[in-house]
Amino acid sequence: MAEPATPRFLRPLAAPGAELGHAITFDAPLGLDAGRSIAPWTCAYMTYGSLNAARSNAVLVCHALTGDQFVIGRHPVTGKPGWWTSMVGPGKPIDTERFFVICANVVGGCMGSSGPAETDPRTGQPYGLDFPLVTVRDMVRAQAALLDALGIEKLLCVTGGSMGGMQVLQWAASYPDRVVSAMPIATAARHSAQNIAFHEVGRQAIMADPDWRGGRYAAEGTQPSKGLAVARMAAHITYLSEAALQRKFGRELQDRAEISFRFAPDFQVESYLHYQGSSFVDRFDANSYLYITRAMDYFDLAADYGGTLAEAFRGARTRFCIVSFTSDWLFPTPENKRIAHALNAAAATVSFVEIESDRGHDAFLLDEPELFAAARGFLNSVAQSVGA
Template identity: 70%
Template sequence: MSTLFQPLSALSAAAGEDVGHRFTFPAAQPLKLDSGETLSPLTIAWKTYGTLNAEKSNAFLLCHALTGDQYAAGTHPVTGKPGWWSSMVGPGLPIDTNRFFVICANVVGGCMGSSGPHEVNPATGAPYGLSFPVITIRDMVRAQAMLLDHLGIATLFCAAGGSMGGMQVLQWAASYPERVFAALPLATAARHSAQNIAFHEVGRQAIMADPEWNGGDYIAKGTNPKKGLAVARMAAHITYLSEAALHRKFGRNLQNREALSYRFDADFQVESYLRHQGLAFVDRFDANAYLYITRAMDYFDLAADYDGVLANAFKSAKTRFCIASFTSDWLFPTAESKKVVHALNAAGANVSFVEFATDKGHDAFLLDVPEMFQTLSGFIDAAAAARGLPAKGA
């Protein structure tokens, strides 16, 4: 593999890999952005699992998180590892691909085939880099709505996602209440907190401090800010875990040695683990895309678009919501989910809320939490029954 992160287009030739779909909208259908700019042409890359029924009533949209992509289930064509929600999505799993038509699109601003800073700007023939417009969570959702129009799907049976994916789900319910029958926002918030913006800024500064970033023009200059991106990932990764989980996994155990080195090698297993996380990440992610997507999360404040009153965002929502948080998640703590729940109650919406006890931190929504599978299955199956969709195994 070359030192530079490979775009999706380079992978499509990979023998036998189903890399999914990609569509470029005609110039007459630009994406109008919150910044006031327009993005044209808009390209979206997406992957589907399962089959759309004749009534087109079983579409299940998955919204991915900051470093996720459209490969939610099965095997990821780039990393060869399981998709980010392969424990939740598949035949017979809670998001049952035998019953639901699952759609997952790479977000605008991402680096897996949708329009983003890594892609070539057709107007110039050069990669966008920092000339790519700043995008928001609402812009991502608008692009997904355009994709659904393109696929001829009027309403979603369900929209689901965690973290930044949960932000998109909330935005979906606010922007297109009539198009979302059920919503499953996990480990998320209706606005990005000051602490979370602060962590993102550390990551961005690490990338921009890498000389190979070259003012964002690294593709043209033939460099790659891998070190900066790896440090950004290492810092962020800590926020996805919990003190208890780190202690349980690593404690103060030493890495491949009997005694302290009295040098700055990775003496501790936790250091070695983080370095590995950083290195593995730069092979599959673009540094500029990391800047753009973290910015989109920072800008997210759903209530701000509704006179500062979050309940107003859900005023006309007929959507059935299930909100879930995790006890050890200090990045998107339960209090943030409860604010959403209170707003939905105030709006008279149909909402369930569960907090799962786990020491796995923010990443718990991606991990094996049996109680979560059981509870979310119950919510999804009840919603499917209300929608007239077949029961599991039927």
């Protein structure tokens, strides 16, 4: 295994001065659930804070579908702040002055880790659809290999929202002895039919774009930007709530006093979605979007344990804190509560917090003081219990 290097980014850097993080390339193959393996493969990651002498203060943050390893600080590709600056940082609930925070770009991603946009070492061409399908368990397996390489045996906490929360659950199920505590947020132990349906709309939008070229757009010098933007627009609606959209935009018109009787965006909510779509394509790879949404669709933790979710956590000594938000209809409270009940049935130590918010699924990324109080209290008590 090579020493950590600087990751290679497929997109132009908007903020070349920003910290680029690290990447480790593994020669040993990464076996995948699809029955194939990739080798050599790369894991790009960021760390924040410092590991203590006992190596007992490591916190793994798992990112969501369109997130990446740049949790805080300036993002090298977008130039914008990281996606979880409200939760992570000096003095924040996940305090980087106290904890060593690690976040890795998931396998299948497009921010330096091996994925469909990276070069296939066998052909010298981008993988495209030749990249094997990945699962949430594959993502976690890759992270475990990274931690082995970093010499970190135990994680004080694994946390993340949405698909990040799925990885948290998978971590607790796959590596119970390595996970002291787990804080899955706004997530589910299986992707619902409705969520699979939304993902399929997004994938079809990408694949319907003539510039997608059967996934070979990189080799052919095109970009399915329109399709990816539509996928993002549709998905973005699911991250918000009806109330939040109404409060933010209502029926307000954009840059005009009257409706135009044309199909150009009249409403503010339309131009907002257009902006979300067009800014997304500058930082995300369309094929990665296909792969990662598929990984989420395939996630069904109970299925790996004979259909009983509690079995996934049998004998767990990991402490859990599960968080949901009242207006999240993508990963609603009952899905999160189902995890809490399964943990109860497995006699695990579990807290469950439902936070009042009208901001939908995205609430986990936003300024939610109750979330911060719960996370702070939970992490404090876990850290105290192990003397970290």
